[in-house]
Amino acid sequence: MKYALIGCGRIATNHIKAAVNNQLKIAAVCDILPEAMESLLAKHALEQEESISRYTDYIQMLDEIRPELVSIATESGIHAQIALACIERGIHVIIEKPMAMSMEDADKIIRRSEEKRVKVCACHQNRFNVAVQKMRTALEAGRFGQLSHGSIHVRWNRNEGYYTQAPWRGTWAQDGGCLMNQCIHGIDLLRWMMGDEVEEVYGTTRQQFHDYLEAEDVGVAVVKFKNGTIGTIEGTTNVYPKNLEETLYLFGEKGTVKIGGTSTNNIDVWDFADETEADAANKNLKEVTSNVYGNGHTSLFADMMDAIQNDRKPYVDAVAGRNALEMILAIYKSQKTGMPVKLPLTDFSSTDMKGTF
Numbered sequence: 001m002k003y004a005l006i007g008c009g010r011i012a013t014n015h016i017k018a019a020v021n022n023q024l025k026i027a028a029v030c031d032i033l034p035e036a037m038e039s040l041l042a043k044h045a046l047e048q049e050e051s052i053s054r055y056t057d058y059i060q061m062l063d064e065i066r067p068e069l070v071s072i073a074t075e076s077g078i079h080a081q082i083a084l085a086c087i088e089r090g091i092h093v094i095i096e097k098p099m100a101m102s103m104e105d106a107d108k109i110i111r112r113s114e115e116k117r118v119k120v121c122a123c124h125q126n127r128f129n130v131a132v133q134k135m136r137t138a139l140e141a142g143r144f145g146q147l148s149h150g151s152i153h154v155r156w157n158r159n160e161g162y163y164t165q166a167p168w169r170g171t172w173a174q175d176g177g178c179l180m181n182q183c184i185h186g187i188d189l190l191r192w193m194m195g196d197e198v199e200e201v202y203g204t205t206r207q208q209f210h211d212y213l214e215a216e217d218v219g220v221a222v223v224k225f226k227n228g229t230i231g232t233i234e235g236t237t238n239v240y241p242k243n244l245e246e247t248l249y250l251f252g253e254k255g256t257v258k259i260g261g262t263s264t265n266n267i268d269v270w271d272f273a274d275e276t277e278a279d280a281a282n283k284n285l286k287e288v289t290s291n292v293y294g295n296g297h298t299s300l301f302a303d304m305m306d307a308i309q310n311d312r313k314p315y316v317d318a319v320a321g322r323n324a325l326e327m328i329l330a331i332y333k334s335q336k337t338g339m340p341v342k343l344p345l346t347d348f349s350s351t352d353m354k355g356t357f
């Protein structure tokens with residue numbers, strides 16, 4: 001399958017690794033910075049591959065290369081415009097998170113991809129973490145019984161050095177704050193596990209220590225789900241001195257699971273009323289990862305390729321990307337208005353937060 005990558009920065013290495021692991025034919029890479037393309041290819045010993053074209057203009061690349069699958073790993077503020085350019089050309093697309101920065105753009109991506117019969121995958125790769133898959137399997141098997149509540153804590157550290165690496169970080173137009181950037185995976189997991197249908201979100205955000213940013217560095221929220229369950233969210237990049245945890249709790253009548261580690265990669269608690277010997281393997285499960293981005297990109301790419309080949313929905317589709325974005329924009333809107341926000345949210349954008357802090 002002919003593949004191209006747009007955006008060759010920090011996360012792009014996970015995309016190239018996933019493409020190589022899945023035997024995709026890497027036809028082109030694109031970045032406005034030629035040195036970013038070269039250092040990415042060199043990192044993967046692909047710099048001598050003459051079959052990989054380099055482009056600084058993604059429109060030219062799409063029109064000349066005509067890839068079947070593109071992944072987008074640029075700064076977040078231009079994900080939607082690049083995704084729509086792919087969709088209009090009938091090209092399937094994996095979009096890094098967040099899928100878009102506004103509800104309007106997210107809904108347009110869903111609408112146009114359906115009209116053009118193009119597959120869109122939102123890059124929430126943590127859904128493929130071993131621990132997360134175990135929790136999901138138990139949930140789908142009904143092992144939790146009736147759900148009570150769930151909770152996600154993303155307690156990380158990002159210092160000034162991280163934010164000054166790229167000027168787009170922490171801006172409302174290109175990134176958003178810790179909830180939009182760092183916590184979106186955990187928020188996606190919580191919503192997905194709790195049944196997806198949300199009634200109302202009430203949230204508060206602050207900018208405590210990162211006064212050189214536009215956006216928040218801590219946020220908390222309470223979520224009411226339509227099925228009667230409730231959830232809490234706590235996300236921050238203010239933890240001293242380093243990443244502490246990304247932890248997802250799910251509490252049911254007949255089961256309790258705590259997924260921990262720095263990025264929902266370990267199982268810390270696994271207790272079920274119907275416990276069998278097979279459960280022993282899940283207790284204290286640890287998935288080794290080289291960084292907080294985990295190992296999920298390879299599985300996510302494999303799923304997307306299978307979805308294209310078999311004309312089915314990807315496991316993490318555009319609606320999933322929209323739903324995660326909607327949660328964060330609802331928390332933002334709640335901070336702005338001081339009121340709980342009813343979902344669905346149709347018309348809020350990260351840039352509506354300009355001037356908040």
Ligand SMILES: NC(=O)c1ccc[n+]([C@@H]2O[C@H](COP(=O)([O-])OP(=O)(O)OC[C@H]3O[C@@H](n4cnc5c(N)ncnc54)[C@H](O)[C@@H]3O)[C@@H](O)[C@H]2O)c1
Nearest residue numbers: 007008009010011031032036073074075076096097166293
């Ligand atoms: N899934 C994850 O776990 C994960 C982890 C980190 C980052 N991300 C997301 O990935 C995206 C990129 O993050 P990053 O940390 O790699 O950023 P980065 O700044 O390191 O890389 C972005 C790259 O995009 C390039 N770019 C900008 N405009 C472009 C254009 N018009 N055409 C082509 N290239 C362009 C930049 O020159 C840069 O090389 C962000 O949206 C971020 O939220 C996801």
